[in-house]
Amino acid sequence: MSGLVARLRLAAPAALVPLGAVVVALLVGAVVMAVAGVDPLRGYDAMVRGALSVSNIDFAVASFTAILAMSLAFAVPARMGEYNLGGDGQLALGGISAAVVALYLPAPAIVLLPVCLVAGALGGAALASVSAPLSTRAGVPVIISTLLLSAPAVALTSYLVRFPLAERGSAVPQTSRLPDAAHLPSFPGTSYTNAGLVVVVLVLLLAVRVDSRTPVGYEIRVAGANRGFAAYGGLSVPRLTLGTLVAAGAVAGLAGAIIVMSQPFRFIDDALTAPGYTFAGIAAALLAGGRPALLPLTAALFTVLTVGSAGMERDVDVPRQLGQVLQAVVILVLALRVLAARWVARRARDAVGGKV
């Protein structure tokens, strides 16, 4: 019992920063709305209803699925101190891979559904895996190579749906509608919410378990805390880097597959990247402080901000960009977390009497 109290006391300052970030963001949003002549309470009410009212929740849950997956795609490498900013490219490659398999592999649903999901995961993983040797052999930081590889990957999918895979006779750059066997089964009474949510939640549970209860999860945390300590213990940093990036790319690719296997069952150019799932996922992962178990909570928050701001624009005439502003403020405040962590560490060091 006293052990639990001690652990809570250690965790309390760490939890204050993310909570404070959200509060500050909401206050900033309130000020912006007040200046624009909108009652902030009405504005936030419209935002929440825009995401969570009966008519909107179906679409919000589908967005939540994508944002949760993208938050995991950022959080897994972040656990060892590597930052995956290539979510868009991995998402798009995953989506196009799943679409190609669905369009060209005649198979019953029981085969086609898992094969498409796996193809999506492989597509994302393939792109992300390139960054591992670039980092461990050539010294190109993961944060840079993932970001730079993302744009050409998105462009490649754009080309594919405009030319070789384009639906004939359509003005929109998109593939044909996928066969029925490749449609993820929806929950009763919904059209967007489907088995994809179950898949992502299962993957999240797996990630939480690997993080806290397997040697590999421990090794990833060790490598994130101190590379020298990891090498001393005989851990292979290149292998851990490759492993976390492949896992991250696979989750992002899976998200892409789930999106094309949901309404309207096509790969539409821009449809995967335009909603900003990657950025919202990064924000959610940062807010969770790298702890996978907190991702559902923070992903839900950013889903409300992303989806709800459209409702807010409709109901109270506040531009939907306010949602993005709030996300940015959260991240800015979180950047202060680094300072807070240093402050806590210095106090801890001083408390034991000076030099270490």
Next chain:
Amino acid sequence: MTDLHPDDARPAAGADTPAAELRGITKRFGPVLAVDGVDLVLERGTVHAVVGENGAGKSTLMSVLYGLQRPDAGAVLRNGRELRLRSPLDAIDAGLGMVHQHFRLFGSLTVAENVVYRAEPGRWGVYDRRAAEQRVTELAGRFGLDVDPSARVDTLPLGVRQRVEILKALHRQAEVLILDEPTAVLTPGEVDSLFAVVRSMAAQGTTVALVTHKVREVLEATDRVTVLRDGVVSARLETARTTAGEIVEAMIGRGLKPAVNPRGAVSGEPVLEVSDLRLAAAPGAAGVHGVSLQVRPGEVVGIAGVSGNGQREVVESVLGLRSPDGGSVLLHGQDLAGLGVRERRGRGIAYVPEDRPGMGTAASLSVADNLALGHHRTPPLGSRARLSPRAVRAQAGELVRRLGVKTAGVNAPLASLSGGNAQKVVLARELHHEAPLLVVEQPTQGVDVGAGEEIHRLLLDYRARGGAVLLVSYEISELRALADRVLVMLDGVVTADLDAADATEEVLGAAMVHATRPDDGSSRAGS
């Protein structure tokens, strides 16, 4: 350009006014009282030792004197007048100087440029190189500090860099010089010349505060001693009328039991056999040129030498952190060539590295996580696919209790532990492997006397159980306390191979600085 003579800060004072004085200094960090009402009087022209274990408050006290920390209560006096120190710049203006444990020099600048930095001679803002070098030569001559003013600092050995730090303080007219653990990085010969410099400064009226935890240095180099324990003064002594025993007792509150080192019967096949190991020299590293050594069960083999003479390369070749250019490393007769760190550790090598913050621990992880590394894939903690957080905490609790690690709990971050306790965590983890070979570098570095004593005992217990230990240390007293055999390394070559009985301080000290031909046997090392 700084005014070097702020007259108001230095009134002419009578010879009996102390050069500097601390009165009733109290400083607290959060809940911890680091120093509590400490008085310290530094008489003009004396060398004053400030001794105590890590955490006793000596660093805090010196930080207050040098303006790095503001005290919660108490006063700092200089020549009998109270000072208001807002930062070290105020302290420097008042004629105080400090040589830190880690030097603060610009490696790419010359000695003279470093010495005159922030107080450069020159005209109309133009730096006068010749005047600066002249000034350095003059100061160096006056105090017996041997340096080349035009040498680049990063080409110099640590002992010479320290002289540059001292010159820097002297150039700024420091009359009270604080030396913080100055001998940690020096060879025995360099220590002797440092003490000669300290003596010469004192003779010329400079007051020196020597912060140390080495009792021998106190006896050799100082006039007066103030001993701190747990933030209060536990003794004020005259060096000429005290003994090592008295000082140690005041430091740790009880008599020191030297680690008993009963030489056991060494027998059996060697656990570790290194033959003709070769590594090319690199900038800043001596390389290794044909080193051979053997460690048998129940034996501690020490490697003596000044840091940077190839010890590190030998250790890293044994561990698999670096692949040698030639030669072999055998564990229990099996060649380890081509095996990585994990495989070698799995075959029975435990390792306590010198670089504790960078390699031996992860400061941000919990004590429990720090204790688990290397044990995390084997029962009882886990297997290839499973790791039990509960078992990790349970084992950590057990190890913490067994070794008496002082921590708020096994979930506390390692960063919250003192140096001695962090080192115990490393040792606990590595001893728990019950590996046949333990490689240890500098086991008591940055560790206070009491914890150092316990660490030595743990290593000797391990040897008594039949463990083989390869010990790298820069401290001769430590090698003498622990080792059965001592090899001396200089420039990547073993220059002496001595039985513990023959490894006297003089012989080791001489072998550490003068090469003898490697083939001419044992104790003729030296000149």
